[in-house]
Amino acid sequence: MTDRPAILHDFDQALDFLLQRAGRRLVVAAPLGLGKPHGLLNALYHHVADHDDHALHLLTALSLTPPAPGQGIQARFLKPFLDRHFGADYPVLAHVPAQKRGQVPSNIRIEEFYMQSGALLGASDAQRHYNNLNYTHAARTVALHGPNALVQLVAREPGGQRLSMSCNPDLTFDALDELARLGKPRPTLIAVVHPDLPFMAGDAAVQSDFFDAVLDHPEPVPRLFALPRAPVSDAEFAIGLHASALVRDGGTLQIGIGALSDALSHALALRQTRNAAYRELMENLAPGLHESPLHCAWGGLGEFGVGLYGASEMITDGFKRLVEVEVIKRKVVDDLDLMLRVWRGEDDDADRSRIEREGQYLHAAFFLGSHDFYAWLRALPDHERARIGMTRVSHINQLYG
Numbered sequence: 466m467t468d469r470p471a472i473l474h475d476f477d478q479a480l481d482f483l484l485q486r487a488g489r490r491l492v493v494a495a496p497l498g499l500g501k502p503h504g505l506l507n508a509l510y511h512h513v514a515d516h517d518d519h520a521l522h523l524l525t526a527l528s529l530t531p532p533a534p535g536q537g538i539q540a541r542f543l544k545p546f547l548d549r550h551f552g553a554d555y556p557v558l559a560h561v562p563a564q565k566r567g568q569v570p571s572n573i574r575i576e577e578f579y580m581q582s583g584a585l586l587g588a589s590d591a592q593r594h595y596n597n598l599n600y601t602h603a604a605r606t607v608a609l610h611g612p613n614a615l616v617q618l619v620a621r622e623p624g625g626q627r628l629s630m631s632c633n634p635d636l637t638f639d640a641l642d643e644l645a646r647l648g649k650p651r652p653t654l655i656a657v658v659h660p661d662l663p664f665m666a667g668d669a670a671v672q673s674d675f676f677d678a679v680l681d682h683p684e685p686v687p688r689l690f691a692l693p694r695a696p697v698s699d700a701e702f703a704i705g706l707h708a709s710a711l712v713r714d715g716g717t718l719q720i721g722i723g724a725l726s727d728a729l730s731h732a733l734a735l736r737q738t739r740n741a742a743y744r745e746l747m748e749n750l751a752p753g754l755h756e757s758p759l760h761c762a763w764g765g766l767g768e769f770g771v772g773l774y775g776a777s778e779m780i781t782d783g784f785k786r787l788v789e790v791e792v793i794k795r796k797v798v799d800d801l802d803l804m805l806r807v808w809r810g811e812d813d814d815a816d817r818s819r820i821e822r823e824g825q826y827l828h829a830a831f832f833l834g835s836h837d838f839y840a841w842l843r844a845l846p847d848h849e850r851a852r853i854g855m856t857r858v859s860h861i862n863q864l865y866g
Contacts, residue, residue, distance in 0.1 A: 483614055506560075622664050657682055695723070701724045705725060798824050
């Protein structure tokens with residue numbers, strides 16, 4: 466029998482549990498982006514800030530923060546949108562405004578390996594503690610610091626007992642494995658369950674006793690951080706169209722975030738759903754493109770029959786659209802010999818049956834998107850959501866070993 470996990474009821478209780486386990490010198494790891502439990506991190510930050518005999522070293526990345534509404538007419542224009550999009554009660558991470566003001570207490574250190582673009586340009590302390598890491602190797606660096614606590618936002622299995630790392634299985638498993646390899650103790654793991662976070666099965670799912678303590682997010686539950694949709698310029702649309710002609714049917718796709726990603730996704734969807742219009746557009750944009758040796762050898766202008774497999778650090782709204790129009794549909798299994806047989810055209814009925822039964826058409830290490838994107842993931846039938854494999858970033862990015 467195990468006494469894990471302890472069931473907690475509020476952030477104060479979670480803070481007490483963490484302090485009892487980890488002590489006054491806290492080295493806390495928290496996920497990149499969406500997977501941070503803001504309420505717990507804020508309770509921890511304020512406690513340490515108020516106690517000079519405590520110390521906090523927070524290891525994280527991409528501390529997502531809504532933009533400030535400003536003052537005067539700017540505030541009157543922007544604040545209603547911010548309240549509607551992010552929620553009027555959105556819990557801003559306490560360390561972020563302190564970083565911007567240069568007022569992080571001396572007993573607190575915030576170390577990040579990704580930052581929100583342009584958010585901390587004048588923050589010398591934040592820039593000094595920025596750690597320029599390859600995403601694939603971030604877990605190794607986290608482990609070298611020897612964290613004594615790890616806190617994470619998770620999803621609960623509907624009608625079940627399991628929990629899912631959901632948006633962020635990227636570094637947790639790799640960091641724990643590296644700590645074990647180094648012979649360092651396992652940190653105290655605390656999960657905060659958010660009811661709107663989609664339950665992703667497969668590698669991202671664990672039994673509840675994987676964690677030392679579990680807290681269902683207290684009321685009021687804030688909305689998940691969602692990215693506003695930014696406009697795409699004509700030039701960016703043109704770049705996306707050119708790039709779409711370099712994508713070959715039966716290939717693998719990794720895309721990032723931003724206007725160029727949106728433009729490429731739109732162009733690939735257009736190529737699939739309105740191919741005649743797409744070809745006409747491409748001929749006007751780049752006459753003779755269909756005869757280009759580069760595009761003939763490596764890309765294409767036709768519809769996607771076999772489809773693409775997505776293997777990307779992150780999933781965003783663009784992938785949602787590509788799944789919906791059946792551009793992303795090429796299923797794979799984690800069996801190199803079988804996939805080589807498929808590539809050579811030597812697969813048999815048993816191979817095809819296994820791919821249909823077990824195959825996934827999209828793998829990623831974390832996701833971040835719009836409210837519509839999160840709702841889409843939640844609404845997918847279980848068997849279809851299982852085609853999306855959220856997994857550790859080492860599985861996505863590592864090309865060797």
